[in-house]
Amino acid sequence: MSNTRQFCTFYLDRLLFGVESQKIQEVAGYRELRPVPLAPPAVSGLMNLRGQVVVALELRKQLELSERPSTMTPVCLVVRGSGGEVCLLADEVGNVVEVDDDTFEPSPETLSPRLRSVILGVHKLEDQLMHVLDTDRACEVGAAGEGANET
Amino acid sequence: MSDADDIVKEFLVESYENLDRLDHDLIELEKHPSDREVLASVFRTIHTIKGTSGFLAFSQLEAVAHVGENLLARLRDGQLLLNPAITTALLTMVDAVRQMLGHIEKQGNEGEDDHTKLIASLTQLLQPGNEEKPAEPSGKRATKKTVNPTTQEKASPPAAEEGAAPPAVKAKAAAAGGTQVPAAEKSAEVRAEDASPHAGEPKPGTAAGPSASDSTIRVDVSLLDQLMNLVGELVLARNQILQFTNSTEESGLVATSQRLNLITSELQEGVMKTRMQPIGNIWGKFPRTVRDVALSCGKQVRIEMSGKETELDKTLIEAIKDPLTHLVRNAVDHGIEAPAARKAVGKDPEGRLFLHAYHEGGQVNIEISDDGAGLNQEKIRNKAIQKGLITADQTARMTEREIVNLIFLPGFSTAEKVTNVSGRGVGLDVVKTHIEKIGGTVDVQSKMGQGVMVRMKIPLTLAIIPALIVSNGGERYAIPQVSLQELVRLDGEQAHTGIEMIHGTPVYRLRGRLLPLVYLGRALGVEARPAASGNAPVRESVNVVVLEVEGRQFGLVVDEVNDTEEIVVKPLSKQLKTISIYAGATIMGDGKVALILDVPGLAHGARVLVQGREQTQPPAPAAAAGESGQTQKLVLFTGLADSRMAVPLSMLARLENIPGVQVERSGNQWVTQYRGQILPLIRVSHALEERRKLLPESDAQPLPSSGALQVLVLEHERQSFGLVVNQILDIVESSLEPKSPPTRTGVLFSCVIGDKVTELLDVPAILRGGETGKLAEAAEAGS
Numbered sequence: 001m002s003n004t005r006q007f008c009t010f011y012l013d014r015l016l017f018g019v020e021s022q023k024i025q026e027v028a029g030y031r032e033l034r035p036v037p038l039a040p041p042a043v044s045g046l047m048n049l050r051g052q053v054v055v056a057l058e059l060r061k062q063l064e065l066s067e068r069p070s071t072m073t074p075v076c077l078v079v080r081g082s083g084g085e086v087c088l089l090a091d092e093v094g095n096v097v098e099v100d101d102d103t104f105e106p107s108p109e110t111l112s113p114r115l116r117s118v119i120l121g122v123h124k125l126e127d128q129l130m131h132v133l134d135t136d137r138a139c140e141v142g143a144a145g146e147g148a149n150e151t
Numbered sequence: 152m153s154d155a156d157d158i159v160k161e162f163l164v165e166s167y168e169n170l171d172r173l174d175h176d177l178i179e180l181e182k183h184p185s186d187r188e189v190l191a192s193v194f195r196t197i198h199t200i201k202g203t204s205g206f207l208a209f210s211q212l213e214a215v216a217h218v219g220e221n222l223l224a225r226l227r228d229g230q231l232l233l234n235p236a237i238t239t240a241l242l243t244m245v246d247a248v249r250q251m252l253g254h255i256e257k258q259g260n261e262g263e264d265d266h267t268k269l270i271a272s273l274t275q276l277l278q279p280g281n282e283e284k285p286a287e288p289s290g291k292r293a294t295k296k297t298v299n300p301t302t303q304e305k306a307s308p309p310a311a312e313e314g315a316a317p318p319a320v321k322a323k324a325a326a327a328g329g330t331q332v333p334a335a336e337k338s339a340e341v342r343a344e345d346a347s348p349h350a351g352e353p354k355p356g357t358a359a360g361p362s363a364s365d366s367t368i369r370v371d372v373s374l375l376d377q378l379m380n381l382v383g384e385l386v387l388a389r390n391q392i393l394q395f396t397n398s399t400e401e402s403g404l405v406a407t408s409q410r411l412n413l414i415t416s417e418l419q420e421g422v423m424k425t426r427m428q429p430i431g432n433i434w435g436k437f438p439r440t441v442r443d444v445a446l447s448c449g450k451q452v453r454i455e456m457s458g459k460e461t462e463l464d465k466t467l468i469e470a471i472k473d474p475l476t477h478l479v480r481n482a483v484d485h486g487i488e489a490p491a492a493r494k495a496v497g498k499d500p501e502g503r504l505f506l507h508a509y510h511e512g513g514q515v516n517i518e519i520s521d522d523g524a525g526l527n528q529e530k531i532r533n534k535a536i537q538k539g540l541i542t543a544d545q546t547a548r549m550t551e552r553e554i555v556n557l558i559f560l561p562g563f564s565t566a567e568k569v570t571n572v573s574g575r576g577v578g579l580d581v582v583k584t585h586i587e588k589i590g591g592t593v594d595v596q597s598k599m600g601q602g603v604m605v606r607m608k609i610p611l612t613l614a615i616i617p618a619l620i621v622s623n624g625g626e627r628y629a630i631p632q633v634s635l636q637e638l639v640r641l642d643g644e645q646a647h648t649g650i651e652m653i654h655g656t657p658v659y660r661l662r663g664r665l666l667p668l669v670y671l672g673r674a675l676g677v678e679a680r681p682a683a684s685g686n687a688p689v690r691e692s693v694n695v696v697v698l699e700v701e702g703r704q705f706g707l708v709v710d711e712v713n714d715t716e717e718i719v720v721k722p723l724s725k726q727l728k729t730i731s732i733y734a735g736a737t738i739m740g741d742g743k744v745a746l747i748l749d750v751p752g753l754a755h756g757a758r759v760l761v762q763g764r765e766q767t768q769p770p771a772p773a774a775a776a777g778e779s780g781q782t783q784k785l786v787l788f789t790g791l792a793d794s795r796m797a798v799p800l801s802m803l804a805r806l807e808n809i810p811g812v813q814v815e816r817s818g819n820q821w822v823t824q825y826r827g828q829i830l831p832l833i834r835v836s837h838a839l840e841e842r843r844k845l846l847p848e849s850d851a852q853p854l855p856s857s858g859a860l861q862v863l864v865l866e867h868e869r870q871s872f873g874l875v876v877n878q879i880l881d882i883v884e885s886s887l888e889p890k891s892p893p894t895r896t897g898v899l900f901s902c903v904i905g906d907k908v909t910e911l912l913d914v915p916a917i918l919r920g921g922e923t924g925k926l927a928e929a930a931e932a933g934s
Contacts, residue, residue: 034744039726053736054724084724
């Protein structure tokens with residue numbers, strides 16, 4: 001029972017993350033985002049991806065990591081979720097790795113419940129741990145902050 | 152096998168179309184029982200169905216159609232006169248046919264339903280005494296007819312069904328000469344035409360138009376949808392290229408891109424047209440609906456329609472079908488009173504339901520009006536309070552129009568008894584949600600004792616909409632033009648003093664009425680609230696976009712108003728769906744993304760619809776007029792010497808401020824370059840002969856070199872021209888009642904609008920006169 005899977009890896013705040021490669025539609029360079037007032041904090045904005053309007057989500061916010069330094073330009077991982085294409089913003093793209101199912105371990109209980117729903121578990125690579133991301137969950141955001149309406 | 156399937160499919164499609172027409176025709180017939188043309192058309196339809204079903208061996212279907220045909224033949228030949236019993240029987244037959252067609256579509260057979268009763272009742276209506284007569288004058292085909300009625304009347308119904316099939320097939324083979332039998336529908340058609348000359352009937356069925364089917368093809372709607380999407384993308388790419396070529400000197404590229412621009416526009420128009428359908432397609436069913444509903448609740452209702460040919464995008468047609476049907480049923484069930492009650496108040500016992508559709512300002516307006524009892528405001532008010540939808544306090548401050556619009560609130564129904572037609576308390580709010588979902592609006596106006604009018608405004612198409620582009624905080628937003636009323640710009644001193652505060656809520660006096668203001672930046676939460684002092688923020692100038700939603704106006708303050716543009720609507724992803732302030736997103740010419748504002752969402756978010764209610768005056772009193780047709784939307788303006796004039800809003804394309812330096816002279820005519828074309832300008836003061844005589848000096852004024860001209864860009868018979876006016880005043884809805892005959896050419900009549908005498912201009916006459924020719928001569932002679 002030792003299957004191997006292909007993962008696309010990327011970095012967030014020096015941590016290594018992986019997404020099953022068939023879930024990734026493309027990796028696009030960063031382009032100007034149209035901010036969306038009143039949107040949930042994880043929504044960085046909307047971008048024009050070859051004529052389609054795609055929402056860009058900040059993975060650092062989704063994963064409760066520190067904010068990306070302004071000097072760093074993010075990359076866009078375009079994933080096809082249940083609700084259409086979504087662009088996930090990461091720091092840097094890594095290699096495509098093949099991992100054995102045997103090296104997988106689910107997330108420890110001590111991880112916060114919110115993170116445990118997004119991070120399925122880790123693969124123990126030789127030199128570091130690769131966090132496996134559930135893309136569908138990563139594309140979900142909380143309720144919009146509509147309370148900001150004022151007249 | 153698939154060939155046979157194809158034939159069956161074709162048969163189904165055609166039959167459905169025919170049946171829809173049949174419903175309509177039968178109702179028409181009931182009104183004019185002796186209209187032979189309609190009768191012939193009905194006969195032909197049933198005849199075709201019978202013939203084809205016989206060929207395809209659907210014997211039940213054939214048997215039902217056959218008795219129907221017999222009955223119709225009698226009617227057509229004038230041996231029987233149509234009465235309600237026959238109409239009902241025929242309609243029941245149509246329903247049975249439709250039901251069987253449904254079975255054929257789903258299961259491939261005619262279903263298990265027993266139609267013997269129906270056949271028997273239809274046969275009974277044939278009246279045995281008349282049976283022999285048709286046989287004599289009508290030759291070959293009539294012989295076939297007489298065979299069947301006799302067998303049916305004498306034999307038991309199942310036997311009749313069996314017996315019905317072979318003769319039809321035989322007759323067809325005989326008439327079509329055997330060779331044409333494989334082409335099912337065609338042979339049926341041929342048979343009808345072929346047989347009638349032999350029969351020597353006065354009105355043969357030769358009017359059936361095969362020409363229409365020769366020049367049209369059926370296309371899958373999904374293919375059209377796909378084309379529409381592609382054209383949408385093409386429009387975007389075109390916009391981007393145009394923006395790019397604006398900054399280049401390369402003449403070849405500029406010329407090519409202009410050509411691309413032209414072709415794209417035409418292509419877009421063409422593709423949109425393929426998806427357009429006349430609204431009559433859904434109205435066609437209403438006479439039947441009205442008849443059925445009226446019959447079931449014992450009322451007499453006449454339905455009238457105008458503007459059937461008004462076209463709408465197919466998806467929109469489908470989207471408004473149910474809401475419209477609902478409103479029509481409602482009007483018959485609740486709106487129109489019973490005949491006795493109508494008589495008691497001196498009305499015609501037969502109620503009138505009027506459907507009216509027309510284009511206005513890039514939208515389609517659909518009005519459904521009845522001449523019933525009208526909405527009972529007291530009842531609505533009490534009901535709303537009783538159901539806890541609104542407080543008594545709130546209703547006290549509401550206008551008449553606002554109260555009647557409460558009927559669109561969820562869970563509202565004043566019907567005292569629940570009928571099987573309407574009154575379950577679900578409905579009108581659903582109607583409203585459906586209409587709003589497609590970017591439309593719905594509004595109700597009522598006059599006690601005189602009737603109710605529901606007016607819907609529907610965009611022409613969903614995918615590409617005209618929108619106003621505004622900027623705020625450096626970002627662009629698109630506002631759909633459906634909600635746009637007007638633009639107001641406050642400059643200089645006005646920017647500081649024009650906006651007043653009511654306990655911290657900014658308002659602006661728009662022609663004497665207080666307009667609640669919403670600052671877009673603050674509504675979006677990107678701009679802080681002003682200091683607690685309650686002063687409006689100090690700006691150089693203030694741009695107010697006046698919007699209307701649910702019959703209420705409010706002003707949206709934005710940093711900048713850019714332009715109007717056709718935008719392609721892209722839905723927002725689910726992450727942003729919950730933000731009610733946006734309707735979608737679009738990609739602008741420069742490739743950047745802009746957000747489309749949802750005006751109702753914005754108004755609700757800013758609490759204009761709840762809070763603002765206390766501060767706004769009712770809309771122009773004329774707007775509450777209940778009868779359609781007599782009120783019209785008008786643009787009010789002043790000519791020289793401040794005399795008030797008006798033109799219908801439907802003629803207006805745009806309002807423009809044209810700088811004087813842009814006015815040129817062509818011959819005797821003022822012109823200006825406008826959107827790549829030459830727009831003739833007609834000064835309203837000159838167009839009216841009298842004025843011209845009074846002010847001969849104005850001729851000496853060459854061209855205005857400074858200042859700006861207020862211009863109404865009008866369209867008449869596809870011709871655009873600019874009417875230069877002194878000042879644009881307002882847009883009002885008013886009844887047009889001529890109070891005095893015209894005093895000069897170019898004026899239709901004078902009427903009173905908003906307590907002031909206003910002249911309604913005769914635009915075609917002005918256009919004919921222009922500023923040249925006769926008028927100029929007359930002026931010279933006069934001076």
